[in-house]
Amino acid sequence: MKIVALAGGVGGAKLVDGLTQILPPEDLTVIVNTGDDFHHWGLKICPDLDTVCYTVAGLANPETGWGRNNESWNVISEISRLNGVDWFKIGDHDLATHIERTERLASGRRLSEIVYDFCQSWGIKITILPMSDDAVSTIVNTSEYGEMAFQEYFVHQRCNPKVKGFKFVGVEFSRPATGVMEAINKADALILCPSNPWVSLDPILSVPGILAAVKSRKIVTGVSPIVGGAAIKGPAAKMFSELNIEPSAFAVAQHYEGIISHFVLDLIDHDLERSISNLGMKTTTVNTVMKTQEDRRQLAADVLNFIQRAA
Amino acid sequence: MKIVALAGGVGGAKLVDGLTQILPPEDLTVIVNTGDDFHHWGLKICPDLDTVCYTVAGLANPETGWGRNNESWNVISEISRLNGVDWFKIGDHDLATHIERTERLASGRRLSEIVYDFCQSWGIKITILPMSDDAVSTIVNTSEYGEMAFQEYFVHQRCNPKVKGFKFVGVEFSRPATGVMEAINKADALILCPSNPWVSLDPILSVPGILAAVKSRKIVTGVSPIVGGAAIKGPAAKMFSELNIEPSAFAVAQHYEGIISHFVLDLIDHDLERSISNLGMKTTTVNTVMKTQEDRRQLAADVLNFIQRAA
Numbered sequence: 001m002k003i004v005a006l007a008g009g010v011g012g013a014k015l016v017d018g019l020t021q022i023l024p025p026e027d028l029t030v031i032v033n034t035g036d037d038f039h040h041w042g043l044k045i046c047p048d049l050d051t052v053c054y055t056v057a058g059l060a061n062p063e064t065g066w067g068r069n070n071e072s073w074n075v076i077s078e079i080s081r082l083n084g085v086d087w088f089k090i091g092d093h094d095l096a097t098h099i100e101r102t103e104r105l106a107s108g109r110r111l112s113e114i115v116y117d118f119c120q121s122w123g124i125k126i127t128i129l130p131m132s133d134d135a136v137s138t139i140v141n142t143s144e145y146g147e148m149a150f151q152e153y154f155v156h157q158r159c160n161p162k163v164k165g166f167k168f169v170g171v172e173f174s175r176p177a178t179g180v181m182e183a184i185n186k187a188d189a190l191i192l193c194p195s196n197p198w199v200s201l202d203p204i205l206s207v208p209g210i211l212a213a214v215k216s217r218k219i220v221t222g223v224s225p226i227v228g229g230a231a232i233k234g235p236a237a238k239m240f241s242e243l244n245i246e247p248s249a250f251a252v253a254q255h256y257e258g259i260i261s262h263f264v265l266d267l268i269d270h271d272l273e274r275s276i277s278n279l280g281m282k283t284t285t286v287n288t289v290m291k292t293q294e295d296r297r298q299l300a301a302d303v304l305n306f307i308q309r310a311a
Numbered sequence: 312m313k314i315v316a317l318a319g320g321v322g323g324a325k326l327v328d329g330l331t332q333i334l335p336p337e338d339l340t341v342i343v344n345t346g347d348d349f350h351h352w353g354l355k356i357c358p359d360l361d362t363v364c365y366t367v368a369g370l371a372n373p374e375t376g377w378g379r380n381n382e383s384w385n386v387i388s389e390i391s392r393l394n395g396v397d398w399f400k401i402g403d404h405d406l407a408t409h410i411e412r413t414e415r416l417a418s419g420r421r422l423s424e425i426v427y428d429f430c431q432s433w434g435i436k437i438t439i440l441p442m443s444d445d446a447v448s449t450i451v452n453t454s455e456y457g458e459m460a461f462q463e464y465f466v467h468q469r470c471n472p473k474v475k476g477f478k479f480v481g482v483e484f485s486r487p488a489t490g491v492m493e494a495i496n497k498a499d500a501l502i503l504c505p506s507n508p509w510v511s512l513d514p515i516l517s518v519p520g521i522l523a524a525v526k527s528r529k530i531v532t533g534v535s536p537i538v539g540g541a542a543i544k545g546p547a548a549k550m551f552s553e554l555n556i557e558p559s560a561f562a563v564a565q566h567y568e569g570i571i572s573h574f575v576l577d578l579i580d581h582d583l584e585r586s587i588s589n590l591g592m593k594t595t596t597v598n599t600v601m602k603t604q605e606d607r608r609q610l611a612a613d614v615l616n617f618i619q620r621a622a
Contacts, residue, residue, distance in 0.1 A: 041410050041414060042353065042354075042410070042413055042414055042417060043353075072383060072385050072403070074383050074385070074403035074404050074407075075386065075403050075404070075406050075407045075410070076407070077407075078403075078404045078406075078407030078408070079407045079410060079411055081407075081432055082407065082408070082411045082428070082429060082432050083428070083432060084407070084410070084411040084414065085414075092383070092385035092386050092389075092403050093385050093386070093389050095386050095389075095406075096385075096386045096387070096388075096389030096390045096392075096393065096395070097389070097393070099352050099353070099386070099390060099395070100390055100393045100395040102353055103352060103353055103395065103396075106353060117393070117394070118393060121392055121393050121394060
């Protein structure tokens with residue numbers, strides 16, 4: 001069974017990691033958000049791609065979910081000493097990824113080729129694709145400060161500004177990266193990982209062609225990133241609230257109405273199953289909180305079982 | 312007594328370090344070669360400037376003379392893992408200098424301003440100036456491979472190719488960096504450090520205006536980088552030979568004929584004093600080999616005494 005997962009950062013990466021423990025590598029393709037990519041220290045940084053790759057390769061920092069394990073911080077501590085910009089925390093091992101990617105982009109190579117090569121170097125056997133080889137920039141519209149670049153909002157301002165909406169600059173001219181459309185069109189089922197709907201999955205679905213291809217698949221399974229009204233990690237629940245939507249697994253399902261056919265929500269939210277069913281989706285309730293490695297594998301198994309029952 | 316030293320990399324840096332131990336910091340200005348600056352990993356790298364700064368700040372690697380002490384190599388080892396270019400050895404602490412410099416240059420700041428700021432951060436009290444804020448690229452003309460960028464010759468090919476000559480691309484359009492002409496014109500004496508005449512000091516002297524200003528000073532003291540017919544470090548002696556000049560302190564003095572008034576050579580080369588005197592230079596023989604910190608201070612003291620006797 002060919003599975004395509006759409007993923008953002010930490011939450012998506014964890015479920016993908018679980019899927020890699022069950023599926024043969026040739027059956028799993030992950031399409032990763034690049035809307036929060038940006039330039040910093042003159043380097044092209046792709047936070048979600050790196051989080052997914054590091055996680056799958058076993059190189060991720062288990063404490064933070066992002067960045068590298070056994071990391072050292074010598075470069076950034078010297079940058080601080082020189083009064084440089086140090087609010088975006090880049091560790092030494094992680095930095096090599098950005099330097100080498102930036103070099104290869106400058107030499108004219110496509111991001112998807114570079115990700116392919118890096119995956120080879122890191123021993124990753126599944127297929128990881130950026131949503132696009134073209135630059136797309138997520139802009140957060142905030143009440144107090146107007147429009148902000150995503151990482152400025154997310155990291156520098158720690159998600160404090162109140163959001164009014166989002167914009168994916170350049171997305172209308174972007175094309176799905178090589179392999180993206182083929183993977184979706186051949187997939188037996190799609191999984192929308194428990195990633196932020198607004199700033200992780202919406203950018204992917206906004207790349208021209210991707211939404212229509214996703215909708216054309218029979219089984220498209222969402223997994224709620226909101227559990228008991230709160231986000232496991234990150235600002236998803238806060239964003240729903242600030243957009244005057246009560247944050248809940250139901251709100252997530254509603255966000256994807258017309259796109260997904262199946263929805264996985266946490267046991268704790270079982271009372272929402274009826275209203276989600278009323279949106280025309282099949283539902284299942286399982287433990288969706290991934291604290292341990294085994295939690296990742298178990299949620300992946302539950303999602304795959306749900307899909308198999310549907311197939 | 313205001314002293315201006317012209318310096319390249321390791322040898323120059325050592326004598327400058329000795330001078331800082333004797334002179335009040337406001338009396339010492341160092342003008343550093345930037346002809347071997349280049350771009351690598353997308354970053355602007357200034358090897359001689361960094362060597363001089365790190366040495367004076369007490370941050371230099373005492374084993375190699377270049378790079379940082381207590382250095383770690385996590386970034387480059389990850390670059391290697393990604394099959395990136397790893398022949399130019401950049402340590403993690405050193406890398407921060409290149410990243411921050413490149414960022415500031417990209418934001419429109421001049422190299423000399425950046426060096427000033429970095430010196431403040433590193434606690435350097437003497438004045439260190441790049442020869443120019445404009446890019447100058449040393450090209451080595453070789454018998455086997457034709458023209459090569461300097462670092463390609465120097466580091467990647469380990470000085471193996473036979474040299475036929477040198478070219479400082481862009482030097483005719485370069486201007487002395489802010490402060491350079493003023494420092495030379497106010498100097499009571501100039502010191503040409505024991506650096507490579509061909510690729511460390513000639514580039515400085517080739518920046519329009521500098522040679523004439525140097526020649527206008529009454530006391531210009533060269534210090535031989537060739538001792539007993541061999542270079543202390545680097546390819547200076549090999550270059551002389553390949554250009555059909557017998558490498559010696561005499562050859563160095565001859566190279567600077569018409570520019571320097573005084574010449575410091577090693578005790579071991581005392582038999583060359585007469586022929587150097589015949590070039591119209593005053594000479595002194597002292598120990599010029601700087602193995603220890605005390606050697607640096609002693610050579611600086613000897614050079615300054617020689618200058619003081621001349622003044």
